[in-house]
Amino acid sequence: MVDTRRIPMGFCKTCKIDARRLPRPGAWAATAALAVAGLLAGCGGGGGGGGGVPIGLFPGVTPPPASGDGIVASSTVAGLCASPRSGVTPDTGTPYPDRLGSLDNEKSWVRGWIDETYLWYGEVPTTLKAADYATPITWFNVLKTTATTASGKAKDRFHFTYNTEEYRQLSQGGVSAGYGTEFASVRSSPPRNIRIAMVEPGSPANTAGVQRGYKMVKVDGVDVINSTSSADINTINRAISPKAVGESHTFVFSVGGVDQAPVTLTAANVTSTPVQKTQAIGDVGYLLFNDHISTSEKQLVDAINQLKGLNVKDLVIDMRYNGGGLLSIASELAYMVSAPATGSTFERLAFNDKNPFKLTPSQTFVPFYSTGRGFSVSSGQPLPTLGLTRVTVLTGPDTCSASESVVNGLRGVGVTVNLVGGTTCGKPYGFYPQDNCGTTYFAIQFKGVNQAGFGDYGDGFAPTCTVADDFDHQLGDKNEARLAAALGLISGGSCPAVAAKAAAASGALDKVGPAAPGAEQEQPYLRDRTPLRQNRLLEAAPNPA
Structure with a gap:
């Protein structure tokens, strides 16, 4: 399974990943002291800047020439900065390892890091020249595949950067x-x-x-x-x-x-308050879950215990606005819903053919965690479970990454997962964020697949029942259109006619122009949601050394 040993790493008080760390590529094996952990971003959570540990040069390495478009090992130019940071990292108290370098050094690091770790490194255009881009960030922005999905969307819609300190602050607690x-x-x-x-x-x-x-x-x-x-x-x-x-x-x-x-x-x-409402509507539980952040671990455990006490026989999880977060939290939630057999795979991570982080097959395995991971409940604490074979999830275009992993992971072990609402965002991919010179870079480095081997949902999961977001009712109101449709689906076994009528009549799906025949209506989406609100986050991964 993915190694969750607690090892020294940057920006880490508990040495648990909360959107801020990354294992180094294989070429970095000699830098054992800089072992880091990672953020796996699928489509899916979340806002803020900077992850990974501040990185530096191998001891005794002579920096290569700064200019030119030849690809060099990222380790040879790591931490050579046009404007080195001074002082210490806020969480560890250790000095930043930045050294005086140049923008060309930083751009060389970006190109090397992409070539080493990017899932689709072979699809990056070879005609691009670093000299044509003024900064490392603008250079990074174009170093990605130009391929598209079956629907015509860009395959890589999740390539972004953050200011490291902003990212650190946001990732530590929402x-x-x-x-x-x-x-x-x-x-x-x-x-x-x-x-x-x-x-x-x-x-x-x-x-x-x-x-x-x-x-x-x-x-x-x-x-x-x-x-x-x-x-x-x-x-x-x-x-x-x-x-x-x-x-x-x-x-x-x-x-x-x-x-x-x-x-x-x-x-x-x-x-952020990740679990805002837990209730029973008859014998159906309702759980409003908005963010897979560390504080959600205890809130989810409390919610499931509450639902167990209410003797619910079915469950609706409202993740329409949940962009993702910690993959371990997603695994815990999936376990608490269904209690899959011991040894079942929640998600397996597939990297490029260079195996950039030198992981063994067992280290790419994420199980259904049956005990707490130590985020906000005691590590090893047994988790409660509802033991359900069916669950209904309320979804939309902001249902991303770790949230989609809950759906895919449960389906992979035979749990029926019905979706009510809109198509999810479509982010089966992941990455480990890496800081260099005060900027944290996020580039896709792997894809997550379930126990059945499925992970091809780049265009999102389509809903079982398409229902417009109902802004005329509060979330958790049994008359809110999506929840009402879910309750009708659970009791009647099919999408209620009222759901289709509500979707057709609702002003919530106004379009700029007429829809093409057979096209799905435009879905409302959350404005100003940062890419960090749409991620999978991993706990500590092993040092490649």
Whole structure:
């Protein structure tokens, strides 16, 4: 199985991965002291910057020439920075290993790292020249495959970077600057329809009385619905995406077609509450699960224990806005749903033919974890289980990565998983993030497959019942369209007719133009969701040495 031994690594107080570490490629084997762990990103969670450990040169290595487009081993230029960081890493207290180098050194590192670890390294265009790109980040952005999926989408839609310190802060507990809202773009062009999809408990938005379903009408005096000028659009985007604590914007929301009094929201550090609602509706359990972060481990255990106490016979997991997170949490949740046989595979990781991290077959195996991993419950604590053979999941385009792993992993061991809502995002791929010179790079390095060997869902999982997101009801309300359809599917065995009628009638699926024959209607999606909200995160992986 994937090695979860606790080994020294950067940005690590508990030496458990929470979106911040990465094992080095095979060429880095001599740097045992810099052993790291990884973030496996599938489609799937989450926001913030910087992962992996700060990396440096092998002892005694002479840096190669900085310029030119020849590919060099990333280890020979690692940590050679145009602007080296000073001081120590916040979590370990060890000095940053950065040394004075150049932008060309940083670009050489990026090219070498891609060639060594990228899943599709052979599909990176060979005509690209580093000199044509001003920074390591712009160079990195083009070093990816140009292939497409069966539907015509880019195969690699998940290639991104983050400022290392921002990533560290966000990944450690889901803390980010904002109002505590998720904005859903139902229609992004005039006449726009931007709704509040979700509100975090105790957040500035929650304190101000803002609720799911509120429609943005104005912000800072700008007409959100009809504005077309660049200046107005920039105002809207700035208000939706505050960059710093203390930043304030004034909103006018419409509720039931009636404009409400203006409300000023001030951004604060908001901590995500991953499990916001657990309840029984008759003998069917309902679990609202929004983020596979470390704090969710205890919240999920408490939720499953609560549902066991309520003697539920079926379960609806609402992951419509869950972009992913820790793969171990996904495995634990899948175990708590069904209790697969000992030794079953939750997910196996497939890398490129270079085996860049020098893993043995057993180290690519992720089991269904039956005991706590030590994130927020005691390591080794037995997990409760409902022992179900069927589960219903509420999904949409923001259901990503680790969330999709729950679906795929359970299906791989014969559990019936029905999906109600919309097609998921389609991210069966993963990566280990790596910091270099203050930037953390995320490039796909492997694909996850289930026990049955399936992992080809780059276009997402299609729903069993297609149902529009219902912004006129709160999440967990049995009359909310997706939950109502799920309850009807559980009791009746087929998609209720009311679901199809609601989807057809709902203004929540307005399109800019008429849909092509047979095409699925455009789904609302969460605005300003960072790539980090759509990931799989791994615990510590073994040092290649």
